Amino acid sequence: MRRIAILTSGGDAPGMNAAVRAATLLGVGKGLEVFGVQRGYQGLLDDELIELGPRDVGAIIRDGGTMLGSARCLDFHEAARRDDARRVLAARGIEGLIVIGGNGSLTGLLALTDPAECDIPLKGIGIPASIDNDLAITRLAIGVDTAINTIVEACDKISDTASAHDRTFIVEVMGRRCGYLAMTSAIASAANAVLFPEMDKSDDEVVETVVRAVVRAQQRTERNKRVLVIKAEGVDIPIERLKARVDERVREETGRTNIETRVTVLGHVVRGGRPSALDRMIGSRLANAAVGGLLEGHSRMMTAWTPPSAVPTEHVKKARSDPQVSLVDLEYTLRETKAMLEGTSNFVKWRQKVFAEIEEVLSL
Numbered sequence: 082m083r084r085i086a087i088l089t090s091g092g093d094a095p096g097m098n099a100a101v102r103a104a105t106l107l108g109v110g111k112g113l114e115v116f117g118v119q120r121g122y123q124g125l126l127d128d129e130l131i132e133l134g135p136r137d138v139g140a141i142i143r144d145g146g147t148m149l150g151s152a153r154c155l156d157f158h159e160a161a162r163r164d165d166a167r168r169v170l171a172a173r174g175i176e177g178l179i180v181i182g183g184n185g186s187l188t189g190l191l192a193l194t195d196p197a198e199c200d201i202p203l204k205g206i207g208i209p210a211s212i213d214n215d216l217a218i219t220r221l222a223i224g225v226d227t228a229i230n231t232i233v234e235a236c237d238k239i240s241d242t243a244s245a246h247d248r249t250f251i252v253e254v255m256g257r258r259c260g261y262l263a264m265t266s267a268i269a270s271a272a273n274a275v276l277f278p279e280m281d282k283s284d285d286e287v288v289e290t291v292v293r294a295v296v297r298a299q300q301r302t303e304r305n306k307r308v309l310v311i312k313a314e315g316v317d318i319p320i321e322r323l324k325a326r327v328d329e330r331v332r333e334e335t336g337r338t339n340i341e342t343r344v345t346v347l348g349h350v351v352r353g354g355r356p357s358a359l360d361r362m363i364g365s366r367l368a369n370a371a372v373g374g375l376l377e378g379h380s381r382m383m384t385a386w387t388p389p390s391a392v393p394t395e396h397v398k399k400a401r402s403d404p405q406v407s408l409v410d411l412e413y414t415l416r417e418t419k420a421m422l423e424g425t426s427n428f429v430k431w432r433q434k435v436f437a438e439i440e441e442v443l444s445l
């Protein structure tokens with residue numbers, strides 16, 4: 082293998098640049114020519130590639146987003162368009178592709194390298210990057226740690242006002258199909274309740290969860306009656322409707338008309354910003370395993386921030402020189418991811434159990 086390309090795709094995640102940088106430096110260090118694909122799979126279709134060297138990636142580790150740009154490319158669902166992409170890579174003599182992205186992006190890589198479709202010697206390795214942490218097997222994807230820190234920082238600020246005014250705040254965070262960000266940031270910001278899609282609650286149950294936390298706070302004898310509720314965006318009830326229904330029910334329960342909730346939607350703020358040290362480390366080490374994996378001839382694998390001993394042996398290869406990182410069969414990872422998002426995997430059931438247990442103590 083003489084030439085490889087790196088592509089970032091889907092929602093950007095802080096730490097993607099660390100992976101681009103490490104893959105470039107390690108690739109060049111091993112004598113490879115390294116190319117960056119701009120604007121994700123769309124840029125690949127449009128042949129928007131640039132050669133990358135150490136000078137191009139020198140300081141990008143500090144920056145959020147991705148220096149290569151990203152896109153969500155629906156065209157890539159069509160086999161004919163993937164043929165076009167393979168032609169672009171073949172014309173440039175690129176034999177190895179590293180895709181840094183989430184579930185959809187890595188599904189695209191699996192299709193691109195499918196031997197049934199692919200008649201060129203193309204090898205591909207994925208690196209998980211998604212602030213939602215919605216990929217199975219990897220304990221953390223790139224961007225998750227920074228996103229949690231951003232949420233906690235925002236919640237600490239919101240808590241100042243909530244405490245001063247004895248108010249309830251419902252804070253909505255990203256997480257379309259996975260409540261990991263909501264769950265972890267709720268613990269780290271000492272929230273009184275957390276709402277996430279895996280709990281599979283009806284709207285009425287969601288409302289009652291919040292009402293219970295508010296009523297408990299009102300019963301406190303001390304002055305501070307702050308209530309912080311973290312809601313994942315994937316919980317169906319729109320936040321304004323939730324607020325209105327909570328206010329109404331709290332009035333019924335307490336007989337008081339002056340208790341009102343406030344809502345804050347953090348939205349894309351959660352996805353931006355300088356990557357944390359941990360995300361820089363994870364991005365760099367996963368990229369190290371990806372370059373090493375390509376050079377060892379592996380393909381259709383994902384690098385995971387998980388020790389090999391935690392993955393069934395038939396689906397895993399050791400990442401040389403990094404005991405914390407595994408090379409996991411990509412098809413298996415995406416199958417596990419589907420089960421996780423559909424709520425049928427043992428892992429999700431474990432999460433539901435743990436959070437059912439801690440729900441009670443959060444609102445104490």
Ligand code: F6P
Binds near residue numbers: 092093213255314352
């Ligand atoms: O990156 C994942 C994610 O942040 C989801 O939580 C969110 O719903 C989605 O991306 C929004 O992305 P965009 O607005 O860029 O399509």
